[in-house]
Amino acid sequence: MEILIKASQFILSLSLLIVLHELGHFIPAKLFKTRVEKFYLFFDYKFSLFKKKIGETVYGIGWIPLGGYVKISGMIDESMDTEQMALPPQPWEFRSKPAWQRLIIMLGGVFVNFVLGILIYICLMWAYGEKFLPNESVNAKDGIWVQDSLAMKIGLETGDKILTIDGEKIRKFNGITLGFINGNNFTLDRNGTIIEKNLPEDFISQLMDRRKNEKGPVVSERIPFVIGGVSKESPNVKADLKPKDLVVGINGTAIKYFDEAKNVLNKYKNQNITLTIKRANKTKEIPVKVTKEGKLGVALGQLKYTDLEKLGYYDLADIEYSFIEAIPAGLTKSWKTLTDYMKQLKKIFNPSTGAYKGLGGFISIGSIFPAEWSAQAFWEITAFLSIMLGFMNLLPIPALDGGHVVFTLWEMITGKKPGDKFLEYAQVAGFVLLIALLLFANGNDVYRWIQSLGN
Structure with missing residues (x-):
């Protein structure tokens, strides 16, 4: 279907x-x-x-x-x-x-x-209108989450704040991957230090090869640790964990993002610990067991951008246009669509980029x-x-x-x-x-x- x-x-x-x-x-x-x-x-x-x-x-x-x-x-x-x-x-x-x-x-x-x-x-x-997560909102918080192998390969780290691609500021956070596809270099802020990096000429080729095993954008916004469900094989199947529980602490260590939780859990492999969770605006302490792999046996809950905004993690842009205002906005969108496509086509005709692999x-x-x-x-x-x-x-x-x-x-x-x-x-x-x-x-x-x- x-x-x-x-x-x-x-x-x-x-x-x-x-x-x-x-x-x-x-x-x-x-x-x-x-x-x-x-x-x-x-x-x-x-x-x-x-x-x-x-x-x-x-x-x-x-x-x-x-x-x-x-x-x-x-x-x-x-x-x-x-x-x-x-x-x-x-x-x-x-x-x-x-x-x-x-x-x-x-x-x-x-x-x-x-x-x-x-x-x-x-x-x-x-x-x-336009509804999106502004890149500035991600930079105003705690930067990006790097879990992708290609992101690591081009020198990105969790917490980096991507500022520009080819000298142009990034308006929409979900436009970063396309920016990397069309771009040649980028700048980032790492703990207050501005760093310039060149994208590999065969970035598109590497992106295509990477998609055999990894999906989604090259970089992600940092997200909270929300329980999506508990596996039947999990040692915590009988623990008082419910979908939508927000994990805010692990054994007394406060956490804000899921990537922080992974690092903390690795310290308590095969041990009994306590999770601090928020459920319906109430905080609870729940005893759990960490596996020898440093996991809890739970699925990560999927959150929409609107959910992240409600939790106070990011501020979304929600722009409405009158018909008159929509004219220049539509023209700008059309021009960007055309120029982005021209950049991609230029790379396709350059064999060293490997972009021809992405031709479909x-x-x-x-x-x-x-x-x-x-x-x-x-x-x-x-x-x-x-x-x-x-x-x-x-x-x-x-x-x-x-x-x-x-x-x-x-x-x-x-x-x-x-x-x-x-x-x-x-x-x-x-x-x-x-x-x-x-x-x-x-x-x-x-x-x-x-x-x-x-x-």
Whole structure:
């Protein structure tokens, strides 16, 4: 059921983005009286799931969910209709239109992707505002909790306060891992001493390797020791411990965080001790037994940020925006999404970073959707994908919109139009490159899935 919910959201989001992207080409084409022969969601090799001709255009749904397309008369595209191109140009054909009109038609899809992403982010800011744990709140308390092997490897310690990444202050605490992915260096405060550290060039590669055994963010906020439950095999199964009990002391030693509790318990291996707990604003002393491994045999309770705020551990940011205020907030969010994605793409094309290991296909994209329906999460992911697809389509690769734009700009600047044969060869080369990237990305997904079966 979880896979079905994720897949349904992915298909819905992808379909919406494809249809609107192709409308971005379709509308200016019609405005400039250019004939559009087909308008398709997904590809229709050999046959279609649905098709209907309205006027001069066939509207349909293909069976290969790898994208969509509009077939514009007199244009060398993925259809590779060389027979049509061999005939004399007709007034309604793309190749007969002025270069500036062709440029607008080609940029229409990318324009829609960017505008759609911005509009969604603006609406999200207006509807939901922003709720997050500020990095300043973590720094104002007692710093981070380091339990991850990669965090230790890059030189972090529990109690450190991360100040900047690449010279920029960190606004949201849960943005630190992404900051490390995109960044090159960071500064931290350790007991009042400011320390600068460089991130390893292959940080992303190490992050991917680490995910085979460890999940979650590289750094965590420090959390209290809250009992989640007692194991049936625990020596304390009959002790007066209940879920949501807050451990505030161990054998007379006051503790505030779970990481402190682990250190104290290690001093009392295989001994009987006393826990001081808080339950419903009352303090109790409870005798317990520590195992030879320095554990109590209890599960750590899972707390939400709101729970941590109620307990007085952190101050959360809860920002509400009017519609007017949401506009600049949405624009800022869109710009950060775009620049973060550009930084990641730059690292992917640098083999020494190992970022190519993280390149994913449809499984990776589908997996970012939540296992339960959330309108906010769905639209946030859709906005991200819209901006990502807009940028990807703008890359100067033949077979993408950006490739057609480059050839059109060349014509406008030099006054020389590339020959049809050259455009055909370029289209084929671009198509082969895209297929190779598609196979590599989805191959990565399959490889990671096979690895997960072995773990």
